[in-house]
Amino acid sequence: MTAGALELLERARTGDAHAIARTLSMLENDENGAAELVRATHRDTGKASVIGVTGPPGGGKSTLVSALVGAYRARGDRVAVVAVDPSSPFSGGAILGDRIRMRERFLDEGVFIRSMASRGHSGGLARATKRVVDMLDALGYGVVIVETVGVGQEEVDVMRVADTVCLVTVPGLGDGIQAIKAGVLEVADVIVVNKTDRPGADETVRDLTLALSLGPNKPDVWRPPIVRTNAMTEEGVDALVAAVAKHGAWARSSGEAERRSTAAARAEIETLARESLYRRLLTRIGADRLDQAAAAVAHRQRDPYTAVEELLS
Ligand SMILES: Nc1nc2c(ncn2[C@@H]2O[C@H](COP(=O)(O)OP(=O)(O)OP(=O)(O)O)[C@@H](O)[C@H]2O)c(=O)[nH]1
Numbered sequence: 517m518t519a520g521a522l523e524l525l526e527r528a529r530t531g532d533a534h535a536i537a538r539t540l541s542m543l544e545n546d547e548n549g550a551a552e553l554v555r556a557t558h559r560d561t562g563k564a565s566v567i568g569v570t571g572p573p574g575g576g577k578s579t580l581v582s583a584l585v586g587a588y589r590a591r592g593d594r595v596a597v598v599a600v601d602p603s604s605p606f607s608g609g610a611i612l613g614d615r616i617r618m619r620e621r622f623l624d625e626g627v628f629i630r631s632m633a634s635r636g637h638s639g640g641l642a643r644a645t646k647r648v649v650d651m652l653d654a655l656g657y658g659v660v661i662v663e664t665v666g667v668g669q670e671e672v673d674v675m676r677v678a679d680t681v682c683l684v685t686v687p688g689l690g691d692g693i694q695a696i697k698a699g700v701l702e703v704a705d706v707i708v709v710n711k712t713d714r715p716g717a718d719e720t721v722r723d724l725t726l727a728l729s730l731g732p733n734k735p736d737v738w739r740p741p742i743v744r745t746n747a748m749t750e751e752g753v754d755a756l757v758a759a760v761a762k763h764g765a766w767a768r769s770s771g772e773a774e775r776r777s778t779a780a781a782r783a784e785i786e787t788l789a790r791e792s793l794y795r796r797l798l799t800r801i802g803a804d805r806l807d808q809a810a811a812a813v814a815h816r817q818r819d820p821y822t823a824v825e826e827l828l829s
């Protein structure tokens with residue numbers, strides 16, 4: 517093991533925030549030492565309760581996450597927050613504001629906050645998020661909350677790291693239904709109607725209940741509960757914590773948790789194997805051969821399938 521990565525990990529294990537941040541950057545950017553960090557910590561992962569919070573912009577996710585941090589912290593859990601913004605190449609802007617507000621609220625060694633933007637992850641945002649979450653899990657954060665903005669495919673992929681995914685909607689705007697149509701419901705385990713102090717909450721709950729009733733109705737299938745919250749006053753936050761715990765218990769007893777972690781492991785192995793085989797191929801044939809093959813295909817002297825067959829033989 518690289519002495520640097522090992523020393524860093526030791527310091528991170530003592531709770532040193534700078535060391536924790538450095539290990540996360542190493543993992544995110546796949547720097548030298550990242551593989552060593554994964555090897556040294558993999559056995560310690562799988563203990564945290566990983567909660568995903570997603571939904572349309574401005575729905576109150578960050579306010580709700582802050583309330584959740586307070587609720588879990590009050591129960592004695594160490595809590596980490598990973599705020600992921602797939603639309604932004606910079607970890608700054610709105611997320612930075614959230615982070616400052618949260619830091620002010622939790623001047624507390626037991627709370628760690630990390631933000632991640634879309635750029636700079638060699639293996640993609642979802643993989644980087646998984647690595648970051650796994651490290652925080654291994655470092656003993658009992659609850660890791662991942663917030664993503666939006667309702668697209670990238671958010672769905674990021675949310676696959678979570679044991680329980682909370683989809684946050686708001687009254688009016690038809691957002692709840694739109695989100696469901698966009699396929700986010702596929703990953704939602706708990707549906708939150710936030711801003712219930714606003715008009716139209718009852719209608720939104722009714723619409724969502726109807727939409728959900730059209731889904732599969734089998735005894736072994738989880739039917740996402742709908743929880744009403746006002747993140748500003750923290751009304752409904754305890755009910756949300758209870759719904760998340762209930763889903764977690766169901767997932768463990770039904771085998772769903774096992775299925776999810778095996779699927780995530782398989783995806784990671786496939787990606788790493790593909791990368792590793794490709795690196796080996798490049799090492800063996802040399803970059804020149806690749807350039808020549810590319811030129812041959814570009815000049816229509818070879819078709820791409822034949823070119824690959826020749827490289828592999
Ligand atoms: N009235 C009301 N306002 C709320 C509630 N929850 C959040 N807000 C406000 O809604 C605005 C957006 O809240 P955020 O928590 O930043 O929402 P977000 O979903 O994290 O936003 P993005 O990360 O930008 O997508 C803020 O002005 C909050 O104060 C609520 O329950 N009721």
Ligand SMILES: [Mg+2]
Pocket residue numbers: 577578579614663665
């Ligand atoms: Mg936010």
